[in-house]
Amino acid sequence: MPTEKQPVNFIESALETLLIEQNALKILSTQIDDRFSQACEIILQCKGRVVVTGMGKSGHIGRKIAATFASTGTPSFFMHPGEAGHGDLGMLVRGDVLIAISNSGKSDEIMMLMPLVKHLGVPLITMSADDSGPMPKNADVALTLGHLQEACPLGLAPTSSTTATLALGDALAIALLEARGFTADDFARSHPAGALGKRLLLHVEHIMHQAEELPKVFPDTPLNEVLYEITDKRLGMTTVVDHENTLLGIFTDGDLRRLLDKEQQFNVHTPVSAVMTKNPSTIKAGMRAVEALQSLRDKKINQFVVVDDENKVIGVISMHDLISAGV
Template structure:
């Protein structure tokens, strides 16, 4: 049933037409990426201050998103409303900054009113406009253009294709600068410490591992019975086996116990644990990222790893349960 028929419009056809027009606008935008784009990137990359973005109406909304994207990818940036700038907020803009001004028409009165002051501050100006016929590009150090796009709005009035293209152009600038700066996932996480991604990238093994008295541990001359008691007491599903200097010699896990029972149901609990332990357990240093430890556990299809120092002394245990509790797994 076509539920849109009673509304005298085919909603699906309208949506597909809109997306097709906006897809074409992005394809056309690609033809506008030339030496001007390169110059804009170089200006921003060498900026000693902040990247300030301004725009009115829908351009302002896009500008706010662009500023947020730049700021989270290594380019200090904020949005300045041009109307408020004319009433004192222009003090946010100082020598050493760069200004990106957005206006599809290139004739925004609010932005044009600021031009004499912007030139007085000698702040480099990058404009983003539909074409270079407006007034704003004439003041620009770099005049980026969208290429005179057709709006998806059938009236040709509501900013649609132009805002999509502006947003995409802002993303292209941000990504190019991200790559030029060598911006890494660790850098991104430091800008997002409260988010799930930040947690995954910032948490270290030492922040999650069981340590000190919570580490299951027996000496190499201990019996299987001693090891089982330690496993049951510490409840991590394994015990480490160490020498008198706390050097890791091996591990014995719940899985090892199950395999022992299957092989020899009448096993002797007085058997030395050194005869039964796994001698090559997975070890990780405490300053490793928890997400990297998770990848190693998953690749080896095991649930535990031993945290050691540079001398191979046991300083912690990390298991899948602890990673799940922290929201990493």
């Protein structure tokens, strides 16, 4: 008679899995030595691309490692070892570096590629549990994970080993990023689309209102004409400038409400210089839009006047503009 299946404590199982994989990373950290530095030096000296290969689950991890390399300044792509044996090995050329992943270090599909890899003189870096297999024995640098316990209770499904391999790939990518002096602007150039690209690439000058859209009045402009300018430009404010376009102040619809609260009646012929806000907050056109948004929030204001190095007005940008742009 079949025994009754015992109920599983899902939370307990999850925590046990995480504990085993955490331990795998601790074991991996003991494997980081001069071999890691040698691998980094080989990749830094690479004149071509870093080609990553691996079968099965190692292949899935390899694709992620190649993608991380490519986005952090190390040109890289993934090559499927099975397809490589049927023509795709032409992707690999002199000047490239090959990173081959196999936990056992015995992948038949990768070992079939070794004669041509040697013929091309392509440096080989392997990632495996230890250095006893034929792959690491053929490598210029054999990076190892250490002997890890898989989180799978059957010891069959790659779990801890793939986690450790991915972490090792991340460690290589970040070490290389730092060695190259890779910056946020460099990162942005390879991530132009979507929210991330906007956060990194979009600057104030790309969004600000300028030229005919920019509200401006002179200090002697009476309030009735100032209100027309605010209404016409629809930004809820206007800059106040001298005849050389130097910023003197601003007048906003908020200033108008406060003026009405203070004085139930006011003279529409009052010059704006008498009621404007002097020394308003300003920014430069080259500031990242995301930084401008954070600065607006910190200062608890709705807009900035954009000025050049001589305090000449060149634009206005508002909280609404930044949010509408998807920053």
